[in-house]
Amino acid sequence: MLDRRRTLKLLAGGAIATTGMMFIPADPVIADIRRQGKKRLAMVIDLGRCNGCKACVVSCGIENGNLPEEHRTQVPQHSVDLNGKQYVLNMPILCNNCDKPSCVSVCPTGATFKREQDGIVVVDSELCIGCNYCIQACPYDGVRFTHSATGTVDKCNFCIQRTSRGLLPACVETCTGGARVFGDINDPESELSRLIRQHRPLVLQAGKQTSPNVFYIGLTQDESNRAYSINSPQTWQR
């Protein structure tokens, strides 16, 4: 006899990631990235240090020339119910520059690709035809969007114009709470590696199997499985 879970899986062609409903720690993702031994730039976000000031959103917009309302990163503020009391959860969202990005393989022109030298997922706007296939393929809603000034797809690329010169991404540079930490996951001496060792952070929606390179400290297992969107409405009311 098929149990209910298996029946559902079969009916949906087995393509539903039932694991999406379960807890998957980020450790295997990190171990996998480290096994490759290459430079892999990544970000750790400490939710305990994010004050929701959105300085990151503003500096990103200025650095990358994005118009208001078209953000590469955003910090939606969610209300969280804890022991009957309402708290705010500032949730910085950006493209996870995944290790196994689902946006890359679908691109019909090769415009979206993963850089060998540092693992950043980039969109070549000269090649992008604006078909939106990658937007559909990315499980993280809103991190990819059509830039209204170019008509092609845009997203966070860890500010390659800065990081290629050894500088920090604009959002990290500006972060008023020191919540965003950036570095090479394969450099054991980096601040990022130290934080990962100490806090064993989680990634968002690990069940989608994209192996994100953005790690969150302070996220509960339940929260890590939720489908946050860069365009999530603010639910926190003071």
Add this chain to the structure above:
Amino acid sequence: MSEVHWGLLVAAYLFLAGAGAGALFISGALVLSEKVVHAHHWSTAKFSAIAGLLLLMLGTGMIVFDLTSFQYGIFNGDMSKLLRFYRLFMTFEPSSMMSIGTWLLTLAIIFALLFCFSFKRRNQETFTNRGYALINLILAVCVASYTALLIGDIKHNIVWSNSILVVIFLVSAISSGAAVVLIVKTWLKQSDPHHHFAKADSMVMLIELFVLGIFVYAIANVSKFYGLDNLLGMATSAGKIWWLGAVLIGLLLPLLLNLTSIVGRVGVSHAKEYGIAALTLVGAFCLRYSVLLAGQSY
């Protein structure tokens, strides 16, 4: 997902590619069968192939118009963006279903064109015509399935990554192809006194109803599993288009019209045939549109 990135025009593209492939499939099947020795079947096959080719070309035009920066180029007077779609036809990315589909569609259009030209010879036994018919038959199946695989490749999407969709799109392509052929037959003033066409058409519709039932059941269960309201429930716009457009208008009504003629043994008027074809085509479009919307509504 909250924004609809693929809307009416993408639905139109999937629909046109499906209907075109369906018409070419039936035309190819007629040529391969012995039936084309009759002049009226020969004309039906010929004009259905032409209609199928035009639909495929129109569908490809929809991709260029909606799935590339073509519109952006028009509204911003930017020629480089307007013509950017050529990259779609210059690159082959085997990992991308859209890239595979673009080449498949290009190939299908080329062979449909050759198939149409092969009708210039009046000799029904010519090898080339049968050869092209077979190639068109195969390419038609590939194109119709590809339209489902294009969205099915979005693995995390609980509506689109359902393997029954390939069967649904394939059967729906054949039924909308049959609607195109019915329009051709009616336009050629051919009548169907023994209801052969109506019977075959009804059979396809019944199969379609069966596979749609499986899909509806799967989506209802999957929605529940993920703690969502039924993604094809009447409360959603996708559900309304699905139940009223795809099921009622596109399947139940034409099936009923066909069955009343078959059971009542009454001749089908041309007006009724046009009606059945129009309802079926509207339904096939609604089917694709509602599936697209449902997949983008959670």
